[in-house]
Structures are given as structure tokens and as C-alpha cells.
Amino acid sequence: MNYDVIIIGGGPVGMMLAGELALADVKVCILEKLEDTTPYSRALSIHPRTIEMLDLRGLKAELLKIGKPLPTGHFAGLETRLDFTVIDSSSNYSLFIAQSETEKILERRARELGAEIRRGTEVSSISSNSEYVEVVATGTEGEMTLTATYVVGADGAGSIVRKQANIPFNGTDTTLTSVQGDVVLKRPPATNVVSSFDENGMIMIVPVSKELHRVVFIDPDRKSIPKDTPVTLEELRSGMLRMLGDDYGISDPYWMTRFGNATRQADRYREGRLFLAGDAAHIHFPAGGQGMNVGLQEAMNLGWKLAAEVKGWAPEGLLDSYHEERFPVNSALLKNTRVQTLLFGNDFSSTTIDLRRLISNLLEIPEANYRLASQIAAVDVSYKVLDTVSEHPLNGRRLAEIKLRKDNGDIFSSYELFREGKYILLNLVNDQLVEGITRRLPNHHFTCVTAILAEPALDWNNVHTAMIRPDGYIAWAISDQESELEQCIKEGIKSISKG
Numbered sequence: 001m002n003y004d005v006i007i008i009g010g011g012p013v014g015m016m017l018a019g020e021l022a023l024a025d026v027k028v029c030i031l032e033k034l035e036d037t038t039p040y041s042r043a044l045s046i047h048p049r050t051i052e053m054l055d056l057r058g059l060k061a062e063l064l065k066i067g068k069p070l071p072t073g074h075f076a077g078l079e080t081r082l083d084f085t086v087i088d089s090s091s092n093y094s095l096f097i098a099q100s101e102t103e104k105i106l107e108r109r110a111r112e113l114g115a116e117i118r119r120g121t122e123v124s125s126i127s128s129n130s131e132y133v134e135v136v137a138t139g140t141e142g143e144m145t146l147t148a149t150y151v152v153g154a155d156g157a158g159s160i161v162r163k164q165a166n167i168p169f170n171g172t173d174t175t176l177t178s179v180q181g182d183v184v185l186k187r188p189p190a191t192n193v194v195s196s197f198d199e200n201g202m203i204m205i206v207p208v209s210k211e212l213h214r215v216v217f218i219d220p221d222r223k224s225i226p227k228d229t230p231v232t233l234e235e236l237r238s239g240m241l242r243m244l245g246d247d248y249g250i251s252d253p254y255w256m257t258r259f260g261n262a263t264r265q266a267d268r269y270r271e272g273r274l275f276l277a278g279d280a281a282h283i284h285f286p287a288g289g290q291g292m293n294v295g296l297q298e299a300m301n302l303g304w305k306l307a308a309e310v311k312g313w314a315p316e317g318l319l320d321s322y323h324e325e326r327f328p329v330n331s332a333l334l335k336n337t338r339v340q341t342l343l344f345g346n347d348f349s350s351t352t353i354d355l356r357r358l359i360s361n362l363l364e365i366p367e368a369n370y371r372l373a374s375q376i377a378a379v380d381v382s383y384k385v386l387d388t389v390s391e392h393p394l395n396g397r398r399l400a401e402i403k404l405r406k407d408n409g410d411i412f413s414s415y416e417l418f419r420e421g422k423y424i425l426l427n428l429v430n431d432q433l434v435e436g437i438t439r440r441l442p443n444h445h446f447t448c449v450t451a452i453l454a455e456p457a458l459d460w461n462n463v464h465t466a467m468i469r470p471d472g473y474i475a476w477a478i479s480d481q482e483s484e485l486e487q488c489i490k491e492g493i494k495s496i497s498k499g
Contacts, residue, residue: 003029003116004310006135006148008123009155010034012043012099013278013295015106017152019057020303022113023421026310029146030115031137033122037107040255041098041182041208045289046296047073048084049378049398051091053300056418056472060091062105067097075288075336075372076343077195077204078356080363082373088458089379090401090413098208099292126151126164128273150306152275154295157264159280165271171264171334176223176285176345180216181236181256182208186249196243197356199348203243212254217243218345231256261285261341263334269323277302282330287340288376294333297378298326304421304470313445313497325383336375382473386495389476390488393459399472402460404451411454415472422447423496424468429480434465437489445497467492 005021007014010032021028046054046063054060072081073094084092111117121139128134133151137144153161162169185205194205203217217239233253240247265282269275278295302322308314343356363369374380382396389395402414407430417424423446427434430450438448446467453460464480476492478485 001132001149002146003027003148005029005150005152005306006031006133006146007152007154008126008135008161009153009159009278009280010107010117010119011038011154011156011278012103012106012292013299014152014154015103015110016296016299017154017277017303018110018115018117019106019113020299020421021307021310022110022115023057024304024307024311025114026307028115029148030110030117031121031123031135031146032117032119035120037103038100041100041212041214043099043102043286043289043292044096044206044208044214045070045073045293046095046097046102047289047293047377048087048089048091048093049381050293050296051093051095052089052379052398052401052415053297053472055091055401055415057109057421058419059105059109063095063097063102066101067095069093070096073288073373073376075363075376076340076356076359077197077202078343078360078363079195080360080369082363082376083369084373084377086366086370087373087377087379088400089377090415094289094377102292123155123160126161126274128165130272133273149310150273150275152277152302152306153280154277154299156279157262157283159276161274162266162276162280165274167271167276168267169264170267171283172262174227174260174262176218176261176341177225177227177258178216178218178223178260178285178345179231179235179239179256179258180214181231181233182212182214182254183233183236183250183256184211184252184254185213186251187246188213189246189248194244197348198243198353199350200243201239201348202344203239205248213248215240215250219243220348223345225258227258227260227262229258231258259286263338265327265330265334269327270319275302275306275322281326282334284334284337285341285344287337287344290333290337290376290378293378294330297329297381298322300471301326307421308445315496315498329378329381332375385476388495389492390478390482392463392477392479394463394466394474394477397474399468399474400458402457403454404449405454406451412451417447417449418468418470418472420447421470423470423475424449425493426451426466426468427464428452428460428466429464431464431485433486434489437486437493446493465489465492467496
């Protein structure tokens with residue numbers, strides 16, 4: 001066998017997954033047809049939950065050196081912004097950063113951890129059986145045949161993995177297209193962001209860098225232009241003149257594209273030894289900047305589970321839980337992007353304008369704003385826990401960063417515990433019972449940490465012990481008032497490993 005896991009596709013999702021697997025000492029290889037990292041900005045936002053996950057692996061500080069934190073997001077470009085600052089998170093903002101920069105950071109991490117990355121390599125066929133997967137590809141050294149225990153398709157909407165696994169890609173085709181361009185504006189607008197929706201169309205202009213602005217618009221007269229039709233500078237200029245009455249001296253296009261609202265989701269994210277992640281598993285109109293974010297979240301979800309299976313300690317059904325957990329999350333995502341598409345460009349009548357104004361006014365209500373902000377930020381995601389563990393309000397929820405205190409008085413962040421990508425068994429009452437239980441158990445797949453809360457934290461005040469997954473979701477928590485502590489802890493530890 002050449003590798004434990006082969007990942008097809010070396011965008012941000014593939015690189016994130018490779019880093020996660022290499023962190024667990026899994027022999028992993030990426031096959032990517034591009035010779036270099038994409039030079040284009042593409043996705044521009046990393047949302048709160050994704051930042052938290054990257055923080056678990058120590059990448060947040062590096063991203064902050066390049067990106068710009070923004071306190072708000074948007075839903076369908078409505079006038080009332082989504083307020084991320086009220087989210088219970090140490091990353092309660094969206095990070096404005098070009099996808100190309102994010103990819104570079106993730107690729108560097110994957111390489112440093114030992115992942116093999118073969119660029120300029122295009123896959124032509126994939127076949128699998130009950131024991132391994134065979135991948136045929138062509139690269140700089142000619143045609144090659146590689147084998148792996150598992151293969152993951154992170155290879156975009158046209159995924160060869162999905163097609164050769166015969167996984168249906170259910171949904172709807174493009175009925176609306178939008179135009180986007182990263183360009184130079186010789187006379188930039190006075191405001192940092194321009195956003196307009198009226199009978200002339202929808203347009204947004206945001207600065208991408210010191211040199212470039214991104215222009216995005218839907219032109220009512222050109223919204224049915226086929227997605228593959230090239231965008232021209234004149235099309236961008238005429239759209240700006242029509243919608244804003246000014247082209248701001250547009251020139252020197254760096255990147256231009258047309259994208260559509262095709263909305264599809266793979267029928268299943270696993271077929272035997274083959275898995276799907278990112279755009280290979282779902283596509284949608286890029287509303288709210290969610291696409292890359294959910295892909296990175298999937299990479300975190302799948303990474304530790306594949307590693308557990310490769311290393312032999314995964315409990316029964318763990319690999320199947322990838323689809324079970326992520327499919328409904330992405331179903332909800334597709335619903336919200338469909339709604340945003342309706343508000344963005346279904347029509348530009350007075351009725352749509354009134355509807356947008358109505359929803360924008362409703363978003364001034366804090367509870368309504370928080371509901372949508374949590375959804376776009378993905379902090380509302382939670383997972384079902386096993387029936388065998390004790391009930392607790394924290395079960396299945398994400399770990400918001402908490403401050404902990406060691407015996408010597410030093411204060412540290414809970415996120416610092418996850419740099420190695422392991423389960424964390426957190427004992428908050430310095431109970432020797434926990435140490436005694438774990439000492440007697442073989443094959444630990446977690447790190448046991450004893451500390452106390454340094455600051456009050458929501459729903460943590462009565463926790464005796466908690467087990468937190470490598471991707472930062474709480475597998476189970478046990479109250480300090482639980483009558484059968486020893487049995488509950490033993491059952492909880494048993495639930496996360498084989499045998």
C-alpha cells in the first residue's frame with residue numbers, strides 16, 4: 001500500500017484534511033492538478049466557528065497577521081448587518097482574508113507535518129474494493145498507479161471521486177448568474193463598502209487589497225447569461241454605470257468570473273472507502289461567504305475519524321458518523337443560500353425591494369439578528385451524542401474557549417490543549433477518581449487534563465469531567481452532582497474507542 005489516505009484536490013479543504021491526518025501520523029498524499037497555489041482571492045471570509053477550529057490547531061495568530069477582523073457579516077446583502085460581536089466566542093468576528101493566503105498557510109502546515117503533496121498531477125480513474133483503493137493519475141513522471149486504504153474527494157463540483165463512486169448529486173441547475181471581478185479602481189468610492197439593491201440590479205464593491213477592489217453584481221438584463229460565458233471589463237463597467245452611475249475608473253482586471261446558483265448535494269458522503277468533502281459534496285450560490293468555511297469544518301470532522309480508523313482505535317460506526325453529522329448541517333446551509341438567492345436576484349420588483357426592507361428591519365431585533373448570525377457563523381452546529389452517556393446541556397455542543405487555571409496558578413486557554421488533535425478528558429474538580437480510572441485503562445486515545453475554571457463560563461459551573469473531541473465538540477460532560485460518577489466516566493471513555 002502506498003498510502004493510508006489519498007486526497008484528490010489540493011484546495012483549502014484538501015490541505016486542511018491532509019494536515020489533520022498528518023498530525024495523527026497518518027501517511028497521506030494530496031494529488032492536485034494545479035502546479036501552484038491559486039493566485040486569486042476567491043473566498044474572502046473565514047467565519048467565527050472556522051476561526052475557532054483553526055485556533056484549536058494554533059493557526060489563528062498567523063491568519064490574524066494577514067487578515068482583517070470584521071465585526072459583522074451579511075445575509076443576502078441586506079442593509080442591516082449580522083452582528084458577530086454578541087456571539088459567545090473569542091473569535092466573534094469574520095476574518096477578511098484572500099483564499100490564496102489561507103491556502104498557503106494550510107499547505108505549509110500540511111507539508112511541515114509530513115503530508116506528501118504531488119502538484120501537477122491529474123487523476124483519471126479510481127477503483128476500490130473491500131481492502132483498498134487504486135488511483136490512476138498522470139503527472140510530471142508520466143502515468144502512475146497509487147494505492148491507499150481510503151480516498152477522499154476534495155476535488156470540487158466536478159469531482160471524479162463522486163462520479164466514479166456513482167454517488168448521485170441531487171439538486172437544481174443554474175437559473176441565475178452573477179458577475180464578479182477583482183479590478184483596479186482609479187477613483188475608488190468614498191465609502192469602504194458600496195452595496196445597492198434597486199430596480200437596476202444588485203451590486204457590491206469591497207476592497208480586496210491596497211490595489212484591488214472586488215465588484216460583484218447581478219444585472220437584471222444579463223442574469224440568464226450562461227455561467228461559462230467569459231466576463232469582460234466592458235461588462236463590469238457597463239453594469240457599474242447602470243447601477244451606480246459611476247464606473248470609478250475601473251481598469252486592469254486581475255480576475256473575472258461568472259458564477260451561478262446551481263444547488264446540489266451528494267446523496268451520501270461515503271461510499272465504502274471513498275469520501276467526499278467541500279464542493280465535491282455540495283454546491284450552492286456563494287451567499288454569505290459560507291462555502292469554504294463548511295468545507296474546512298468537514299475536513300476537521302473527517303480528519304480525526306479517518307485517523308482513528310487507520311490507527312485501529314475507532315469505535316464501530318465512527319466513519320459513518322461523518323455523513324450522519326455533516327449532511328444535515330449542509331442541508332440547512334443549502335436552504336439558507338436558496339433564501340438568500342431569492343432575495344439577491346429572483347427579481348428586482350418593488351415587491352422584492354419591500355421584502356428586503358421588511359427582513360432588514362426584522363434583523364434590527366437582537367434575537368432575530370443573533371439567530372441568523374449564529375447560522376452564518378456556524379456556531380449553532382451541534383451533534384447527537386450516544387444514549388449511553390450522561391445527559392448534560394453541553395453534550396454535542398461546540399467548545400467555546402474557556403480559561404483554565406493550573407495547580408500552580410497559571411492561566412491558559414482550553415484551545416491550547418488541542419494542538420496535537422487528540423481527545424481531551426478535562427477534570428475540573430481535581431478528583432483522584434478520574435486519574436485512577438484512566439490509569440487502569442489501556443490504549444488511551446486522549447489526554448487527561450486537570451484544571452479549574454479561571455473565569456465563569458456558560459453551562460460549565462457544575463461540570464465534574466468532560467470529554468472533548470479533537471474537532472472541538474463536546475462528546476459528553478458529567479455534572480459534579482452525578483450520583484454514579486465512576487460508572488458514568490467509564491461509560492463515557494468506553495464510548496470513544498474500540499473495545
